[in-house]
Amino acid sequence: MDMRTSFLCVTYVILLTGSACGLQITSTGQTSIEKASGESVKLDCQFTLASDDSGPLDIEWSLQPSDNQKEEKVVIVYSGDRAFEHYYDPLKGRVHFNSPDPKNGDASMNIMGLKATDTGTYQCKIKKVPGIASRKYLLTVMVRPSKPKCSAEGQTYVGKNMVLKCSSVEGTQPMEYIWERTSGNKLLPPLAILDKVTGTMTLKNATGDASGTYRCQAKNRVGTEECVVEVTITQPPNTAGIIAGVIICILLLLILLALILFCCCRARHKKKYEKEIAYEIREDVPPPKSRVSTARSFTSVGSQRSSLGSMSPSNLHEYSKPQYDKIPSEEYDRPPSHAPIPPPSRMAGPNLSRMGAIPVMIPAQNKDGSIV
Secondary structure, eight states: OOHHHHHHHHHHHHHHHSSOSSOEEOOOSOSEEEEETTOOEEEOOBEEOOTTOOSOEEEEEEEEOSSTTSOOEEEEEEETTEEEOOSOGGGTTTEEESSSOGGGTBOOEEEOSOOGGGOEEEEEEEEETTEEEEEEEEEEEEOOOOOOEEEEEEOOBTTOOEEEEEEOSSOOSSOEEEEEEOSTTOOOOTTEEEETTTTEEEETTOOGGGOEEEEEEEEETTEEEEEEEEEOOBOOOOHHHHHHHHHHHHHHHHHHHHHHHHHHHHHHHHHHHHHHHHHHHHHHSOOOOOHHHHHHHHHHHHHHHHHHHTSOHHHHTTSOHHHHHTSSOHHHHOOTTOOOOOOOOOOOHHHHHHTTOOOOOOOOBOTTSOBO
16 A cells, blocks of 8 residues: 555545544444433443554543533543543542443443433544544433322313313423323313413313313423322302301391390399399388497386386376386387387376376487487
């Protein structure tokens, strides 16, 4: 092979494969890979060496910047028969070579526990002087749909409209929602309106046949999650009966309150009347008699009796006993019935003198017994 042929070979191979004659990357397949978060991925990079590739073997995986003004970030390196896997902190501990000895022709890289931030363009570059080769992969890490939440909004009565909603908080777009019925004839109501983007299903002019169990599936290219909602369509309530019942309850409550107020007022008036009667009774009771007046009246009566006792026996038969009994004060001999006592018979002074009576002075008293 002359010099001109060698130059043409090198130019042709570089344009088609990105490598010079001798060192070549033999991996085939898709260069655009989609994976779900949490999974693992293998970026394949198999290569072959030529006999004239005599220089040291260097293998480098790097993350290409999305902006051309930024520098690429080295992820993992094999150089001098050693692997260096701690260049890129976001992938530290999650990235390594697929082969324990990459110089045998396997420069593939494995990434464990993928995250959405791992999305990007990765390049495998192999160099062994004079050969150089590279291969790029576009890795897209997608997030599975989270567990969606199903709900029913609106009135669940016959003839009304209601909306079934389904929504996932997490998930890489594009994501769509699919509604299906899992009970009965498993057919959606004829007037159901579906929106696969927002995840809503509207049931217009619902009937009793729309009752049943509905399932919603949230899905994207890397996963599917679902939720279930139960729908029960019933007849509308009797509004007139409810209003009548409320009115009756209010009237009964007002009657009860009126009855309670009436009882309270009556008890209050009765108590006031009893107090007024008690005050009137106390006003009718006479005041207590004076002890001094009573004692004086008894002293007066005693002295009168002693004076009468000094009369001679011959004169006693002319003095009537009933008249003597009427001399003491009304307080001493008044019967309990408070009946009026007839006044004593009056006798002339000369007659009493002939009878041998001794005049005695009796003090006058008031009705309450006090001496005047």
